[in-house]
Every structure is written in C-alpha cells, then in structure tokens.
Amino acid sequence: MATIYISLGSNIEPLAHLTAGLQDLSRHFGPLTLSSLYESEAVGFNGTNFLNMVAAAQTALPVAEVVRIFKQIELDNGRLPGAKKFAPRTLDLDLLLYDDLVCDAPVALPRAEITENAFVLWPLAELAPTLEHPVCKLSYRALWQAYDKPQKLWPIAHSWPEFA
Numbered sequence: 001m002a003t004i005y006i007s008l009g010s011n012i013e014p015l016a017h018l019t020a021g022l023q024d025l026s027r028h029f030g031p032l033t034l035s036s037l038y039e040s041e042a043v044g045f046n047g048t049n050f051l052n053m054v055a056a057a058q059t060a061l062p063v064a065e066v067v068r069i070f071k072q073i074e075l076d077n078g079r080l081p082g083a084k085k086f087a088p089r090t091l092d093l094d095l096l097l098y099d100d101l102v103c104d105a106p107v108a109l110p111r112a113e114i115t116e117n118a119f120v121l122w123p124l125a126e127l128a129p130t131l132e133h134p135v136c137k138l139s140y141r142a143l144w145q146a147y148d149k150p151q152k153l154w155p156i157a158h159s160w161p162e163f164a
Contacts, residue, residue, distance in 0.1 A: 002060070003057075003058060004097065011048045022034070025073065037158040039052075040151065041152045043119070052120070074091050074092065117149075118151040118153045128140055
C-alpha cells in the first residue's frame with residue numbers, strides 16, 4: 001500500500017465542495033487523515049478567498065488511476081474540463097505525494113506546489129512534519145519553517161466529524 005497526500009482547495013461554496021470531495025475520497029480510498037482547514041487569498045488572480053487542506057490516505061492503485069479518480073471527483077463536483085489554472089474553483093484535487101515516488105508522468109511527483117505555495121506546504125507540514133521531501137531531502141516541517149514567500153494564509157476553526 002502506498003501513502004498518498006492530496007491537496008484540496010475550493011473558493012466556490014467551499015465547505016460544501018470540500019465536504020463532498022472528502023466523502024468521495026473516503027469512498028475510493030478508505031480512511032483519511034486530515035490537516036486543519038486553512039483560508040488563503042487567491043494566488044495568481046483576483047478572486048474570493050480559498051479554503052485549503054491536505055488529506056492522507058492509503059492505496060494500492062497505480063498513480064494514473066489515482067489521478068483519474070481525482071479528475072472524476074472534480075468533474076462530479078462541477079469543475080469544468082479545461083478550466084483556466086488561475087480561476088475560481090468548485091473543487092481542486094492534486095496528488096502531492098505517492099510514497100517517495102519521483103516521476104514526470106502521468107503527473108509530476110512530488111508536486112512542485114509543495115515548495116511554492118503556503119496553502120499546500122503548511123497543511124502538509126502539519127500532517128507529515130517529519131516526512132522528508134523525496135528531492136529536497138528536508139522534512140516538511142523544515143521546509144515550512146524556511147518558507148519565505150509573501151502569501152497570506154491562516155487556519156480556521158472547522159471540524160470534520162464524519163471523517164474522524
């Protein structure tokens with residue numbers, strides 16, 4: 001079984017879409033471990049704030065099938081095929097890590113956004129503080145402590161009792 005880490009984000013009815021996304025992920029991958037929920041300003045465009053988090057799960061599925069499931073969950077939650085990268089989202093699911101796999105296809109792993117975006121790195125560092133980035137060879141806690149990009153992000157109080 002591989003441990004996968006998934007970034008979730010939404011700025012269109014975010015609590016509803018994140019809840020639906022977590023339900024779908026749980027149905028496909030079983031029990032989830034969840035980070036706190038974070039609110040952040042939109043990055044790359046002017047838009048309403050996003051809610052973001054990271055989830056961890058176990059899977060025996062290959063990477064391509066995991067990514068296919070994520071895309072279907074996004075579509076099922078109103079994501080438009082071919083939507084612009086920097087635009088509002090009903091639900092955005094990204095595979096961050098698949099164990100310590102480093103690859104370029106079918107997706108680039110580890111995902112570059114881990115070290116580029118606070119809304120990915122902070123929740124990942126919370127969920128897996130001592131896990132090492134397979135390329136940088138630094139823990140996610142150390143990467144977060146060294147993070148110096150000007151992105152506004154703050155935790156918000158929310159619990160997910162249905163996933164506890």
